[in-house]
Amino acid sequence: MLANPMTIAQLKIHDFRNIDFADISPSSTFNFIIGDNGSGKTSFLEAIYMLGHGRAFRHLLSSRIIQHNKSELILFSKIIAPNQQTHTVGLSKARSGDNKIKIDNDEGYKLAELAKLLPMQLITPEGFDLLTGGPKYRRAFIDWGCFHHYPEFISLWNTLRRLLKQRNALLKNTIHYNQVLPWDKELVPVANKVSQIREDYIAQIRPEIIKTSHDFLPEYSLECQFYSGWDSSTDYATLLVDNFERDKLLNYTSVGPHKADLRLKIGNTPIEALFSRGQLKLLMCALRLAQGEFYAEQLNQSCLYLIDDFASELDLSKRTLLAKRLKSTGSQVFITAVDQEQIQAMVDENDKIFYIKSGIISA
Ligand SMILES: Nc1ncnc2c1ncn2[C@@H]1O[C@H](COP(=O)(O)OP(=O)(O)O)[C@@H](O)[C@H]1O
Ligand SMILES: [Mg+2]
Incomplete structure (x- = not known):
């Protein structure tokens, strides 16, 4: 239907x-x-x-x-x-x-x-960035879905951005971790929630992405894995403490949901090392279409292309x-x-x- x-x-x-x-x-x-x-x-x-x-x-x-x-x-x-x-x-x-x-x-x-x-879903010749560019392009892809499928996501995402900005500004003038701790107490649950939503979205759309990629490029089997932005076996709060000295030097929070990615591979080979431009274009179209079709199916309304x-x-x-x-x-x-x-x-x-x-x- x-x-x-x-x-x-x-x-x-x-x-x-x-x-x-x-x-x-x-x-x-x-x-x-x-x-x-x-x-x-x-x-x-x-x-x-x-x-x-x-x-x-x-x-x-x-x-x-x-x-x-x-x-x-x-x-x-x-x-x-x-x-x-x-x-x-x-x-x-x-x-x-x-x-x-x-x-x-x-x-x-x-x-x-x-x-x-x-x-809307946009497909342009520059859109190869989704596959060959930095993680921010794939985060935007993930977050498009989170925004449309999870009503609570936008306000969590806005809070996350604000907290990270404030934390980074604070790192400049901080000596002891205790000074950052009140921020991290707010940041950690928000980071975990954002990450849970992203993980849930990817878990749902992943079969669609793999199927559509296979329809377009039958000779390859795509692997597609969500990376939350930190080692998932470690507690984010602990990581923030462990990385404090380094973050202080960088004036920047080095791990967290602002580093999330969707890792795409064919076997062990990164896509950009394997695919021709035509194949990259097909794969990009497959990702955008999978996302648009999943949106239509779940919300029973279509998006523009x-x-x-x-x-x-x-x-x-x-x-x-x-x-x-x-x-x-x-x-x-x-x-x-x-x-x-x-x-x-x-x-x-x-x-x-x-x-x-x-x-x-x-x-
Ligand atoms: N702010 C602007 N005001 C007027 N013309 C512009 C402006 N920005 C870009 N253009 C011109 O618009 C034209 C159309 O560009 P574009 O839409 O990229 O063409 P196409 O995609 O058909 O190749 C170009 O010639 C460009 O120089
Ligand atoms: Mg043009």
Whole structure:
């Protein structure tokens, strides 16, 4: 059974990178955005991403995202929620630093509320970081799931960040461990809870990840293991005491949930040492799809898929495989491509094709 869809029914973009103005009504199925290099395809996906995250995915500086010579960018969308209710989401970012989020015309919403309303999976050519980059990329992957599947996670995660920041600041001026102890008494239970949730999430999604990776790369068997950020046979409180002298020198808490990772291997070989770029792309897609499908199955609502440069690194058979799998989710999907030929075979009746040229989008 297909999960209830979440759909962007209308999208307006003002002064976002090279897109002056756009007002489009996407299809609830596949949307293709075709254009030459530099035409604004990635910018278009970034605008959608920003609606659900409050920031773009390439540059974090809003001054880079607001169109040159403009004072602010504005995004607006009409969303049909899985329960069929319609919501409006508006977001603006000004050079002055003034940011606004409006949901159903009310201000004062937080980013977490946007993210709940607009869950999405992003697949870009830079997304190999998920496999070959540092642990922070895989932590973000784990925490996406924890955020959506465990309502208590966000506040634990925020508390954890605050406590670690305070602890690190305190380490600078500390002589005896006793001075840090009150912080650690708060930190330890929060760290344990965050870690338990992550472990639980990974235990649940792990079979899905392994199965999807096998569907995409049948000749390999992936191993996927959660690492909490410290040796799990040791009590975190004890580790904090044992590492105190070192942490003091570093002004930094060297072990803890902020070091968590998802360790991916094929046998004993790390993935980046074994896989071609095409295989890396397939594995990255497998992870994102497994996560999106697990979300849909558990919460009975679908998430969006944003796929930049769909064809890069993939031959026709792999493109077909991926397209078929995406279609089977019943989700709304946005796909960019340089050439219509690359996607022609996957266009169905209800899908829409948009063309983009120098930031101007036409249906
Ligand atoms: N803040 C900005 N204002 C205006 N144009 C921008 C801004 N940031 C980037 N651009 C331009 O937008 C164009 C589109 O970039 P991009 O979306 O990456 O294209 P594509 O993905 O189609 O190759 C580029 O030519 C880039 O120079
Ligand atoms: Mg691009």
